[in-house]
Amino acid sequence: MIRDFILEWPGEPTVLLTQISKRHQRLVQIVGGYPEIGITSYPLDWPLHPKSLKAMRLSRYLDSLPSPIEGMSLRSALLNKDASIRNLNKNEAHARKSYRRFLALLLIGIREDFGIKQLGFTDKELMFLGSLHSSAHDRVGTCWPWDEIEYYNGNKAKVESTWENNADLFDSAQGELWGVKFKKIQKWILHWSASESDKDWTATLIRGASALIEGAISSLRNQIIHNFGVGSIIVDGGGRLEFIAKYNPQNMIDAALRMTFSGAYLGPGWSLSYQPKFSQEVDKVINRWGDISDKDQFYTRLQNNLPPHEVYRPSDRIEDDDEDVEFGNSKKCPLCNSENQIPKDVSWSSLFSKVENNVCDFHSLLYYTGKAQRYLDSAIRDRGKSLKYTSKETFVSSIARLDLNSLGLLFTSEYDDSRELSLDVRRRRSFRFNSHWWQIIHEVVDSSNYQVDRIAAWMAAGDDIILAEYRPMNQKNSSEESDLGILLSNLAFKLSDLSDEEFQHHRLTFSGGLSIRGDGTIQNCLVQAEEFEHWSKRFWRGYMLSNDNEEYLIGRLGEPKEYFDFEKLRKSNDVSFKLSRDSLWISDSMSF
Ligand SMILES: [Zn+2]
Numbered sequence: 001m002i003r004d005f006i007l008e009w010p011g012e013p014t015v016l017l018t019q020i021s022k023r024h025q026r027l028v029q030i031v032g033g034y035p036e037i038g039i040t041s042y043p044l045d046w047p048l049h050p051k052s053l054k055a056m057r058l059s060r061y062l063d064s065l066p067s068p069i070e071g072m073s074l075r076s077a078l079l080n081k082d083a084s085i086r087n088l089n090k091n092e093a094h095a096r097k098s099y100r101r102f103l104a105l106l107l108i109g110i111r112e113d114f115g116i117k118q119l120g121f122t123d124k125e126l127m128f129l130g131s132l133h134s135s136a137h138d139r140v141g142t143c144w145p146w147d148e149i150e151y152y153n154g155n156k157a158k159v160e161s162t163w164e165n166n167a168d169l170f171d172s173a174q175g176e177l178w179g180v181k182f183k184k185i186q187k188w189i190l191h192w193s194a195s196e197s198d199k200d201w202t203a204t205l206i207r208g209a210s211a212l213i214e215g216a217i218s219s220l221r222n223q224i225i226h227n228f229g230v231g232s233i234i235v236d237g238g239g240r241l242e243f244i245a246k247y248n249p250q251n252m253i254d255a256a257l258r259m260t261f262s263g264a265y266l267g268p269g270w271s272l273s274y275q276p277k278f279s280q281e282v283d284k285v286i287n288r289w290g291d292i293s294d295k296d297q298f299y300t301r302l303q304n305n306l307p308p309h310e311v312y313r314p315s316d317r318i319e320d321d322d323e324d325v326e327f328g329n330s331k332k333c334p335l336c337n338s339e340n341q342i343p344k345d346v347s348w349s350s351l352f353s354k355v356e357n358n359v360c361d362f363h364s365l366l367y368y369t370g371k372a373q374r375y376l377d378s379a380i381r382d383r384g385k386s387l388k389y390t391s392k393e394t395f396v397s398s399i400a401r402l403d404l405n406s407l408g409l410l411f412t413s414e415y416d417d418s419r420e421l422s423l424d425v426r427r428r429r430s431f432r433f434n435s436h437w438w439q440i441i442h443e444v445v446d447s448s449n450y451q452v453d454r455i456a457a458w459m460a461a462g463d464d465i466i467l468a469e470y471r472p473m474n475q476k477n478s479s480e481e482s483d484l485g486i487l488l489s490n491l492a493f494k495l496s497d498l499s500d501e502e503f504q505h506h507r508l509t510f511s512g513g514l515s516i517r518g519d520g521t522i523q524n525c526l527v528q529a530e531e532f533e534h535w536s537k538r539f540w541r542g543y544m545l546s547n548d549n550e551e552y553l554i555g556r557l558g559e560p561k562e563y564f565d566f567e568k569l570r571k572s573n574d575v576s577f578k579l580s581r582d583s584l585w586i587s588d589s590m591s592f
Contacts, residue, residue: 001058002027005035006131008051010482015134020143023132024099028082031075031106032230032581033059033431034221039275044236045218046376047438048445048457056435063428065109068166074109075431076424077169078102079231084168088230096142101163103129104148108318119153157469175228177423178249179312181221181240184325185213186464186530188307191327192366194335194523201348201367202522203396203468205335206458208370210466215277215369216260218307222274223250223256234423235411235430238464242314250311257306261299281368288355288364298361305362330360359511385420394470396522398482401529402491402512402585403464405540406552407433410506427504436498444490466526483515488585489578496581511536512585532575532586535564540584542566 007012011025017023029035033056036040043052059075067077085098107125116122121129121144129135133143151163193205217239224233224243235242243249259274261282276282281300287290305328334340334357343357351357352367359367408574410433411426445455445467458466469484513532517525541563544552553561569577569586577586 001054002030003131004408005030005055005058006128008037010039014132015130019098020096020133022584023143024085024102027103027132028078028230029225030055031059031062031078032233033435034225034230034233038211038277040222041218041277042221044221044434045214045277045433048442053439053442054445056431056438060432060435062106062109063432065113067105067109067169069169072169072424073428074105076428077166078105079229079427080169081105082229083174083231087174098168100143100145100148101168103132104145104152104267107149108152108252121149133405143196162528175232175244175246177234177242177307177314178245179235179240179242179314180249180253180309181312182213182216182307182309184307184437185239187325188327189213190523190526190530192363193526201370203458204370204374205363205366206370206466206526207373207456208366208368210458211261211373212260212278212366213307214349216257217241218277219256219260220253223252223259227252231427234427237430237434238407253309253311257309258299258303258304261302261460262295278365278369280498281365281372284353284368285361285365288353288361302362302365328360328362330362332358333360333363334358336360392405395473395518396468396525397475398469398484398486398514398516399522399525399529400467400488400512400514400585401465401526401533402467402488402510403497403537404507405511405532405537405583407508409551410508432502436502440494440498442492443486447487455487466529482516485578485587488512488514488583489580492580492583494536495583507582509540509583510585511540511583514585514587516588534568535575536577536584536586538562538564539566539569542569543579543584 006026014023017026026035027272034044035053035055037043037046037049037055043049043055046052047056062078063073063075065074066072067074069077072080081102085095085102088095088098111117126135129140129144133139189206189209192209193202220241221233221236224241226246227249228243228245233241234244245252260276262276262279277412282299285302286295286298292298307327308325328336330336332340334342340358343351346357347477352359352364372498411429441457445457454470456468456470458468467484467487469482491510495510499506499508511533513529513534513536515525515528515532520528541553541561543566544550545563546566552561555561569575575586575588577584
């Protein structure tokens, strides 16, 4: 499987990379769960892609294997080894030894799991080494870990002094923990998809906005991996990244955000190889204007419309998400301002492509991005009943929003033993959680219980998700139950099973809102789902309190969290709710 990722790496084939360090780097990314699955695109950029799920499973497997150091997983040991290689002075012969040691550790870990005792390389190992370093004579001599495997087998005198006590496998990432987080993502998406007229482009704009955020986070991942290594990433998800940096990363972050739009960023020391995920869409927006002389200014304007971000030190950060934020607004744009009439008798494509219709650049970008994302999403579906199209058009019939409860506790609480909660423990929990979570979301969204493409995950920036159900137009007035209700029940069960299996001390649950659209607009349906989710979160806390679980009502710094009395929900006639395995969701009264 590792070989598959090496062979399928986009761009130049791995064996043709002349520097061993670059080939090694690809292997480290595979081990860490961050291989490129498309041009500069990582599994977490597109977590429901089959390749992404496979990559995360592979890395989680390596995380389940023991390493030569007691209590440390093989994945952690290898990531630490990579960090210590990064700290070496680049003496080539010495570095080569380290790369071989890395390879040997990986092979030995897998050998032990399968009980392989063979002295020489196995067939599979030969194929793997061939795909990574090639089996050409010169490469076999310098890159293959012959001596290192021999050393493990006890046939050779010591190779390197640090290997005896494995000192090179302990945490050696130098630097301090930094974080970057996008704020107000949900409000930002609502702002940019708002529209008085109820056209289907609302859904396209929502998809576009969430895809663009993913693009920005992807660019950040790319820079962090490039500058500090895969092992430096401690927490990745929910619109935030926390990582170990050797220096204040502010400039790097600015550069990365710029490169969401333009790969050709000319700053000192930055990687210039980046290709933005949606560069074609950005080009379309630029080309609306014919020749633009100052593209740089153009990119700056687009960049300024991203949601605000915060660069912080996790040790002294106080969550404060209540401040008001102003989002971008273009005076003439009919989507930014409802006083402006949307020109009649124009097709959608010309509405967004012709500048005389006054749609602003950012709305236009979101539209193109959303369309691209829709194509991408439906291209990867691999299960589900085939759709019986009696009418070609579909419409959004219901929307669910959900958010995991107290996920932060999972990464910060010190439940497992008396050991201090090390960065490694956080890094592992965060990664393992991501890998499981997306597997579960994939299973419930792509379930064979629904028709292909019937459920779409619009928002995938971390644990806060918007799910939309599409139905054929001719079922508009059907009273059939929403499939999203079934989906949420499935999700509650799966999270509960996962808690039993992996996170015994922390029950994974969610709070959600499910809104049936009826005759309203998509926008209203979305706002309603958000409101239900908001209530649900507070009633859930009240429910936990009534069950003596006070810890869920206290923030990280001891601040109390708001809650509602759960009994009120029980007595309410205005909404219905469902409580399953301690997950709670609220819906319109008619939905269940
Ligand atoms: Zn606009």
